[in-house]
Amino acid sequence: AILxxxxxxxxxxxxxxxxxxxxxxxxxxxxxxxxxAALNVPLARVRGVAGFYSFLSLEPSGHYRVLFSDNITDxxxxxxxxxxxxxxxxxxxxxxxxxxxxxxxxxxxxxGMCDQGPAILVNGWAIPRMDGGRVxxxxxxxxxxxxxxxxxxxxxxxxxxxxxxxxxxxxxxxPGDALRAAVARGADHQVEDAANSxxxxxxxxxxxxxxxxxxxxxxxxxxxxRGGAGFTTGFKWEAxxxxxxxxxxxxxxxxxxxxxxxxxRVLLNSHADLVFEGMTVCAYVIGASQGFLYLRGEYRHLLExxxxxxxxxxxxxxxxxxxxxxxxxxxDIEIHLGAGAYVCGEESALIESxxxxxxxxxxRPPYPVSHGYLQQPTTVNNVETFCAAALIAVQGGDWYRAxxxxxxxxxKLLSVSGDCARPxxxxxxxGTPVRQVLEDCGAERTLAVQxxxxxxxxxxxxxxxxxxxxxxxxxxxxxxxxxxxxxxxxVARNFAQFFAHESCGFCTPCRVGTSMQKEIMDKxxxxxxxxxxxxxxxxxxxxxxxxxxxxxxxxACNPVLDTLKRFRPAYERRLKALTFQPAFDLxxxxxxxxxxxxxxxxxxxxxxxx
Ligand code: SF4
Numbered sequence: 027a028i029l030x031x032x033x034x035x036x037x038x039x040x041x042x043x044x045x046x047x048x049x050x051x052x053x054x055x056x057x058x059x060x061x062x063a064a065l066n067v068p069l070a071r072v073r074g075v076a077g078f079y080s081f082l083s084l085e086p087s088g089h090y091r092v093l094f095s096d097n098i099t100d101x102x103x104x105x106x107x108x109x110x111x112x113x114x115x116x117x118x119x120x121x122x123x124x125x126x127x128x129x130x131x132x133x134x135x136x137x138g139m140c141d142q143g144p145a146i147l148v149n150g151w152a153i154p155r156m157d158g159g160r161v162x163x164x165x166x167x168x169x170x171x172x173x174x175x176x177x178x179x180x181x182x183x184x185x186x187x188x189x190x191x192x193x194x195x196x197x198x199x200x201p202g203d204a205l206r207a208a209v210a211r212g213a214d215h216q217v218e219d220a221a222n223s224x225x226x227x228x229x230x231x232x233x234x235x236x237x238x239x240x241x242x243x244x245x246x247x248x249x250x251x252r253g254g255a256g257f258t259t260g261f262k263w264e265a266x267x268x269x270x271x272x273x274x275x276x277x278x279x280x281x282x283x284x285x286x287x288x289x290x291r292v293l294l295n296s297h298a299d300l301v302f303e304g305m306t307v308c309a310y311v312i313g314a315s316q317g318f319l320y321l322r323g324e325y326r327h328l329l330e331x332x333x334x335x336x337x338x339x340x341x342x343x344x345x346x347x348x349x350x351x352x353x354x355x356x357x358d359i360e361i362h363l364g365a366g367a368y369v370c371g372e373e374s375a376l377i378e379s380x381x382x383x384x385x386x387x388x389x390r391p392p393y394p395v396s397h398g399y400l401q402q403p404t405t406v407n408n409v410e411t412f413c414a415a416a417l418i419a420v421q422g423g424d425w426y427r428a429x430x431x432x433x434x435x436x437x438k439l440l441s442v443s444g445d446c447a448r449p450x451x452x453x454x455x456x457g458t459p460v461r462q463v464l465e466d467c468g469a470e471r472t473l474a475v476q477x478x479x480x481x482x483x484x485x486x487x488x489x490x491x492x493x494x495x496x497x498x499x500x501x502x503x504x505x506x507x508x509x510x511x512x513x514x515x516x517v518a519r520n521f522a523q524f525f526a527h528e529s530c531g532f533c534t535p536c537r538v539g540t541s542m543q544k545e546i547m548d549k550x551x552x553x554x555x556x557x558x559x560x561x562x563x564x565x566x567x568x569x570x571x572x573x574x575x576x577x578x579x580x581x582a583c584n585p586v587l588d589t590l591k592r593f594r595p596a597y598e599r600r601l602k603a604l605t606f607q608p609a610f611d612l613x614x615x616x617x618x619x620x621x622x623x624x625x626x627x628x629x630x631x632x633x634x635x636x
Pocket of ligand 1: 369386387528529530531532533534536537574575576577578579580
């Protein structure tokens with residue numbers, strides 16, 4: 027039945043596997059071969075994809091799979107203790123499926139609920155605000171084997187927590203407003219050009235140029251991508267429109283996996299029409315007929331509401347054939363759900379994933395604007411970028427450019443979490459100082475702020491007058507606050523664990539380097555580190571910067587180096603010595619060999635030189 031819901035194409039592979047996982051708690055033996063035959067892909071590819079994504083499993087992972095979000099903000103709220111309590115209630119060990127196959131409990135990377143953590147996923151469905159009472163409740167429901175559909179709905183209630191709205195969150199647009207504005211602007215442009223045309227051919231060319239008027243507004247606005255890289259949106263759209271290809275695609279990157287980021291969750295929950303409107307304006311400008319929204323697997327709860335919004339838009343002619351009655355303006359959107367792979371937030375990895383493959387970043391160039399989905403021209407933008415584009419289609423580029431700073435036009439949504447009284451979503455014009463955000467969210471005695479997630483930047487109190495802007499502190503949206511009770515070494519260690527877990531393993535420098543970084547941080551935490559280890563961390567950064575294949579590897583040492591620079595005493599007080607010390611006791615490690623050989627004489631021991 028699952029296969030019947032999907033086109034029999036290789037691109038359907040990930041979506042089919044995800045649905046099988048959800049229905050059966052794993053990919054049962056034999057089903058992988060059935061899927062391979064149905065989609066006409068090698069069995070090795072099916073297994074390779076199933077093994078790549080952390081939410082898929084070739085081994086049974088229990089009728090109930092409970093995953094505790096393990097971002098640093100979840101840890102600060104006690105997720106480790108809650109996880110132990112859950113394991114105790116269910117009589118199982120972390121990371122192991124119970125003997126009877128009923129349940130498994132494990133950790134997963136940040137689930138995007140940092141404003142209402144600690145959070146868990148049960149079979150992919152988010153339950154925020156975990157505490158002792160909720161642990162008991164969930165454990166009882168699992169032990170009673172109550173189907174998830176019968177669990178109390180309030181358990182799954184995810185709040186928006188919007189604390190400050192500006193032009194985007196307070197937009198007031200109705201579905202279709204941005205599209206009507208774009209089409210009307212195009213018609214004016216055509217009339218003007220047609221009036222100046224000297225021939226039928228010139229008039230036809232003029233008709234095809236209508237969307238250029240909206241493209242000009244997007245360019246004039248100076249809108250830059252909100253996913254982190256900050257590339258100019260208008261130029262991206264223009265390059266895609268001008269690229270050669272059989273078809274064009276619009277892709278919305280809703281895979282916000284950066285720990286500490288959750289603003290796209292709110293946009294998709296309460297402003298889905300604006301997201302789809304921005305995608306459709308983009309399709310109008312670049313000439314695309316198909317779009318995809320790639321939704322992170324942790325936001326499973328948003329899938330059906332988003333599909334309902336798409337259905338409503340189709341019913342009123344805002345998607346489908348001849349949108350707004352415009353002949354030839356055909357566009358529709360599919361939603362693909364991710365399956366737990368942070369690297370898929372990188373746009374070329376996301377496209378690989380959309381094609382049903384493992385999410386390995388591609389070599390670039392060529393870039394997606396010319397060789398994206400199925401090697402065709404593709405525009406990939408973040409959720410927030412599409413929302414801003416829809417606003418610009420209505421209000422114009424000059425209006426938007428007047429907000430923010432000269433190099434950072436418009437507003438930015440921040441996902442504020444950590445040590446503050448009012449975590450949630452804050453929208454500010456670019457150029458707002460960090461100090462202002464801290465005041466608004468009720469942060470006190472703040473020691474540090476991690477901006478833009480682990481791969482971003484960590485700043486200390488003497489830098490709080492710095493501003494949120496591409497020219498100062500660029501951010502995809504995460505804003506994690508740490509007060510002076512926090513140990514910044516442990517913060518950095520959590521981020522090092524995150525990178526080691528999320529490295530896709532494709533290239534050796536990142537695969538090995540992120541593991542080495544984690545090992546060194548663990549060694550320092552055990553009190554076995556030396557100054558040599560601190561130097562090694564710097565060396566690792568140089569290797570990863572120079573030799574990694576994608577941005578994950580390039581940024582993997584940022585949190586450790588930032589905290590080492592600003593909070594060095596947090597590291598040094600854990601060091602065993604300022605000279606080299608072995609990371610482990612070699613003589614003890616040889617005890618097993620001595621036992622097996624029956625030797626315990628002096629020659630079978632490593633002599634200490636000291
Ligand atoms: Fe994968 Fe890391 Fe290499 Fe990127 S840098 S391709 S995440 S192994």
